[in-house]
Amino acid sequence: xxxxxxxxxxxxxxxxxxxxxxxxxxxxxxxxxxxxxxxxxxxxxxxxxxxxxxxxxxxxxxxxxxxxxxxxxxxxxxxxxxxxxxxxxxxxxxxxxxxxxxxxxxxxxxxxxxxxxxxxxxxxxxxxxxxxxxxxxxxxxxxxxxxxxxxxxxxxxxxxxxxxxxxxxxxxxxxxxxxxxxxxxxxxxxxxxxxxxxxxxxxxxxxxxxxxxxxxxxxxxxxxxxxxxxxxxxxxxxxxxxxxxxxxxxxxxxxxxxxxxxxxxxxxxxxxxxxxxxxxxxxxxxxxxxxxxxxxxxxxxxxxxxxx
Numbered sequence: 039x040x041x042x043x044x045x046x047x048x049x050x051x052x053x054x055x056x057x058x059x060x061x062x063x064x065x066x067x068x069x070x071x072x073x074x075x076x077x078x079x080x081x082x083x084x085x086x087x088x089x090x091x092x093x094x095x096x097x098x099x100x101x102x103x104x105x106x107x108x109x110x111x112x113x114x115x116x117x118x119x120x121x122x123x124x125x126x127x128x129x130x131x132x133x134x135x136x137x138x139x140x141x142x143x144x145x146x147x148x149x150x151x152x153x154x155x156x157x158x159x160x161x162x163x164x165x166x167x168x169x170x171x172x173x174x175x176x177x178x179x180x181x182x183x184x185x186x187x188x189x190x191x192x193x194x195x196x197x198x199x200x201x202x203x204x205x206x207x208x209x210x211x212x213x214x215x216x217x218x219x220x221x222x223x224x225x226x227x228x229x230x231x232x233x234x235x236x237x238x239x240x241x242x243x244x245x246x247x248x249x250x251x252x253x254x255x256x257x258x259x260x261x262x263x264x265x266x267x268x269x270x271x272x273x274x275x276x277x278x279x280x281x282x283x284x285x286x287x288x289x290x291x292x293x294x295x296x297x298x299x300x301x302x303x304x305x306x307x308x309x310x311x312x313x314x315x316x317x318x319x320x321x322x323x324x325x326x327x328x329x330x331x332x333x334x335x336x337x338x339x340x341x342x343x344x345x346x
Contacts (some may be wrong), residue, residue, distance in 0.1 A: 039340050050074070087146060089174050092138040096178065099131040100185050103192070121196065128189050135182050139175060146171050165301045176294050183287045190276060197273045201266070211248075 050071065056068045082090075109116045110124050150168060 085142065086139065088142060089178065092135060092178055095135050095138065095271050096181050096185060099135065102186065103128065103188055107192065110192050113199065139178050139182065142175050144177065145227055169298065169301060172294055176290060177195060179290055180287060183283055192275060194276050197269065197276065238323055272279065282328060
């Protein structure tokens, strides 16, 4: 077996000879020879730049959550206004990242709309590039979903702490109102013993005040129950939001799988068309050969019959 020979110098000599034949000067020849050693930096496409920018934004959002995690969940570190500000900033971050991902999706859809019949790609794109871009968008969506899920967990912890703080306070308020409502009744019984001291108008006025107090107490109790029910529903809505986002991510994965199957089906259709074309050509050639064979056979029989 012959040894392999390094032909690099021969290639460089051929390049120098070609450059001299094309009339290149020494500076241009030196730049051409230097390009074999120092390659030009690879230029990223606008889609890749936008995807990297979106990935950096999601990374910044994740770092922001890790930095302010204790500030958002610990009640003794920050106030309610500061926690609301953190929540608003995170929501704005997530909305901005989602908009960037939507822009990437729209660019892919515009690129796919330039395809012809049966999904045949134009000169600007091909099926592999479009599939790669879909994969990039899916990875970004999964990364954003993971960060959003972390924030949903922190928000659920905050809402649960608010409910836990509100329930004992309501119980104490109800007990205090019951005691305050019973105390005037006992006082009225003690004062009613000497009926001669109290007059009828004062008793009527006291009775009206008691009725208004009881009505106000019932109204406040129902209002507190409504607030508690509203907070419980907010926690349930947060859990449902997390569940919906999970299902949306699963649907995105299914759509990606369907897209891959559609690309494979398109390739199979193209191969089928080629096979059909080849089969038609074979059929025409076989028909021509059969006619020629029958003609030669008939002529041979006639010739043998004439000769005999």
